[in-house]
Amino acid sequence: MDDDDLRRGRPTNHKVFGEGHAVLAGDALLTEAFGVLAAADLDPGKRAEALALLAEGAGWRGMAGGQALDLEGETLAAYDLDHLRLIHRLKTGALLRAAVEIGAVLGGAAPVERSALRAYGEAIGLAFQIQDDILDATATDADLGKRAGKDAGRGKITYPSLLGLDGARKALEEATETALCHLASLPNRNSLAAWARYLALRAK
Amino acid sequence: MDDDDLRRGRPTNHKVFGEGHAVLAGDALLTEAFGVLAAADLDPGKRAEALALLAEGAGWRGMAGGQALDLEGETLAAYDLDHLRLIHRLKTGALLRAAVEIGAVLGGAAPVERSALRAYGEAIGLAFQIQDDILDATATDADLGKRAGKDAGRGKITYPSLLGLDGARKALEEATETALCHLASLPNRNSLAAWARYLALRAK
Incomplete structure (x- = not known):
């Protein structure tokens, strides 16, 4: 699109x-x-729950709905950070969150662990989209493997356009910190923590 | 499309x-x-089976795959009735068949009943697509609620273009008969039989 x-x-x-x-x-x-x-x-009950989470993350309550808001946003003169965050949460965050939460369900996580993983997935999704905005504004086509600078070219509202590059980098750090905090109480958190840090580093 | x-x-x-x-x-x-x-x-096992049938009918082995073949067909100079039947079977037949077979699964049909309903769904899907081809060639925009005559306008390969209108009507009758035959051994078949007859009548 x-x-x-x-x-x-x-x-x-x-x-x-x-x-x-x-x-x-x-x-x-x-x-x-x-x-x-x-x-x-898989256990039939867990499988049904995983399927329901995938539908939530991919459909109108998630990716497809967020992409529709993003398309609609291109026709609006302006909107604020809350609306941008909503778009990002749905367009990118919901499916990443579903991927993490499905793992929690299939792995038999306790409710408190599942809830922490869901919050981690939400934060990581936001971080991913902020770094995508930052990279579009700062990287080259060759770095990205896709066209860079196209947000600004289309007058698109992004984290850097609303907060400036430094403000966007700060927001990325905060989202990464939030993700890491939600992992703090979990065992075997190393690979998920590494993923959060990888997103933050890519956009430095 | x-x-x-x-x-x-x-x-x-x-x-x-x-x-x-x-x-x-x-x-x-x-x-x-x-x-x-x-x-x-729903019973978790039946629900999983229904979901798998829906994926089969809607995805690359069904609707999406058939629509891709149909699009590709628009770039080909010619193809024969077997290929047209394959396109119809996937594009329209697979999802109709899934709808019927999911009912069989959720209703607890015996294997032989389920197999008859699957064959019925397959035939009804073919009948539906043949009547769609015939109506495009014979009905008015107002009758259809969509533009008529667009297949011929695009040089599209259809039942009427390959078999003539009479040949297409004969193929529709055969598909309808096939559908009705598969219902013959089932109880409570009236509404499914009525649906098969409705499709055949619309294109008269």
Whole structure:
């Protein structure tokens, strides 16, 4: 939907195969995610809960709804940080949170652990999107594997446009700290903590 | 993807809200179907089976895959009836078959009944698509609530273009008969039989 020519340094699906095939590839992969989970050899109750979380994260209450708000936002003259945070929370945060929470469910986490992991996923999703905004404003096409500077080119509202680059970097640090705090009480938290730190470092 | 202005007599989503929002509405509704089923108060084993059937019918092995073949077909000079039947079976038949078979699973049908209902769904899906081809060639925009005659206008391969109108009507009758035959051994088949006859009658 950003009509970019590149992703991860390769030509985008819709540029190579056309918009129709790119849309259908998205439909097919979205459907396949549910199919894989539905056919997995898991405890039936946990599997149903995981499927419901995936639907929440991917659908109108998550990714698809957030992307719709983001598209709509391109037609608005202005909106504030709260609205930008809402868009990010839905567009990117919801599916990352679902990925983390599904792991908690399938791994049999206690309610308090699950809740901490959910909050961690939420914070990491926000951090991911802030760093994406910062990188778009500061990195080169070759660094990103996609076109850089396109937010500013389209007059898009982002963390750097609302807070400046330093303000955006501070917001990224805060989101990363929040994510790490939620992990503090959990055992075996090293790889999740490393992921949070990786996001923060990429945008330095 | 046919870029039509109308569906059921009303302006299409992408004409009113733009292509991006129309694509997202599709993503959100597709996801919501899985979410509703995942959250439904059903026997967990049956629910998982229903979810797997929905994924099979909607994804690359069904609707999305068939629509991709259909799009690709628009770039081919010609293909035969077997290929057209494959496109129809996937694009329309697979999801109708899934709808019928999910009912069989949730209703606790015996294996032989389930297999008959699956074959019925397959035949009804083919009948639906043949009648859609016939109506496009014979009905008015007002009858259809969408633009008529657009297949011929785009040089699209259809049942009427391959078999002529009479041949297409004969194929529709055969598909309807096949559907009715598969119902013959089942109790409470009236509404499913009526649906098969309705499809056949619409295209007279």
